[in-house]
Amino acid sequence: MSPVNVRVPAKINLCLGVGPVRDDGYHPLATVYQAVDLHDEVRATVREDDAITVTVHSDVDARSEVAVVPVDDDNLAVRAARLLRDRTGVSAGVDLAIRKVIPVAGGMAGGSADAAASLVACNEAWGTGLARPALEVLAGQLGSDVPFLLHGGNAVGGGRGETVSPVLARGSYHWVFAMAHDGLSTKAVFAEFDRINAGRTVAEPAVPDPLLAALRAGDAEALGAALSNDLTEAALSLRPELEDTLSIGIEAGALGAILSGSGPTALFLASDEQHSLDIAFALTSAAGCADVVQSRGPVPGARLV
Numbered sequence: 001m002s003p004v005n006v007r008v009p010a011k012i013n014l015c016l017g018v019g020p021v022r023d024d025g026y027h028p029l030a031t032v033y034q035a036v037d038l039h040d041e042v043r044a045t046v047r048e049d050d051a052i053t054v055t056v057h058s059d060v061d062a063r064s065e066v067a068v069v070p071v072d073d074d075n076l077a078v079r080a081a082r083l084l085r086d087r088t089g090v091s092a093g094v095d096l097a098i099r100k101v102i103p104v105a106g107g108m109a110g111g112s113a114d115a116a117a118s119l120v121a122c123n124e125a126w127g128t129g130l131a132r133p134a135l136e137v138l139a140g141q142l143g144s145d146v147p148f149l150l151h152g153g154n155a156v157g158g159g160r161g162e163t164v165s166p167v168l169a170r171g172s173y174h175w176v177f178a179m180a181h182d183g184l185s186t187k188a189v190f191a192e193f194d195r196i197n198a199g200r201t202v203a204e205p206a207v208p209d210p211l212l213a214a215l216r217a218g219d220a221e222a223l224g225a226a227l228s229n230d231l232t233e234a235a236l237s238l239r240p241e242l243e244d245t246l247s248i249g250i251e252a253g254a255l256g257a258i259l260s261g262s263g264p265t266a267l268f269l270a271s272d273e274q275h276s277l278d279i280a281f282a283l284t285s286a287a288g289c290a291d292v293v294q295s296r297g298p299v300p301g302a303r304l305v
């Protein structure tokens with residue numbers, strides 16, 4: 001049987017509002033996601049027996065962290081395949097091969113992206129034929145960011161990030177991403193957020209109106225000014241050196257600079273291709289920066305190739 005290939009983008013959060021911790025341990029989020037042109041690829045090959053296996057590799061030198069990605073049932077792509085199989089009663093297994101470009105533990109939802117890609121790839125490879133809405137239900141059970149990575153484009157995320165609704169947006173944006181040498185655990189950043197905010201009143205999160213207005217207008221300058229991330233203080237507390245990375249991009253004239261999700265990847269918005277090249281060049285001198293990538297967004301979600 002011939003393999004099925006799926007490309008899946010990374011996500012960034014144009015804003016990330018974080019509310020007070022809920023009884024189930026999750027924080028309510030109010031975010032606007034954008035899918036960006038930095039893609040992992042998942043190849044699914046059906047097996048005759050019932051095993052589900054995964055391999056992970058990267059052609060990008062700066063992605064040596066792929067070595068820490070689990071290659072057992074903890075891999076999110078494997079969990080996605082198992083969930084789909086349990087829900088559809090398929091008996092075959094699958095070999096999953098992940099080609100990683102999205103940084104690991106970089107705040108760009110690489111693991112969730114692979115889960116979304118695995119759902120789409122296995123659904124095709126096994127011929128289970130679930131329609132998008134059914135895949136979205138499974139995606140929501142796998143993780144907060146997984147439904148958005150099926151969807152792609154721009155979207156408002158609510159709940160703990162898993163409820164995705166479309167947003168009126170126009171324009172294509174030029175981004176520069178500064179990847180750090182080591183990943184940052186999302187769990188550790190939320191724990192630091194709780195530690196810092198103990199005794200403070202944390203407001204219910206909301207998506208800022210100026211950000212939605214900037215997206216509706218396709219106004220990069222206004223979007224740059226409206227970028228926000230409530231996890232900044234917590235991530236910088238764990239990684240103070242990221243402050244230098246952000247400053248270098250701002251000095252290079254970025255329209256906006258924030259951390260991506262829980263970090264440590266830093267995002268810079270540029271006005272055009274040349275501007276993004278200038279910012280990328282300036283960032284190559286940042287000590288905390290392992291790799292600099294120019295990218296565009298929005299792009300579609302997980303798709304067969």
Ligand code: ATP
Nearest residue numbers: 075076104105106107108109110111112114186261
């Ligand atoms: P998020 O932005 O969703 O918080 P992240 O981008 O910071 O996540 P990921 O790259 O998704 O982080 O990885 C977080 C952890 O998940 C890794 O350290 C790894 O142990 C585990 N993991 C499981 N499956 C995968 C996968 N397919 N790719 C990457 N990491 C995975």
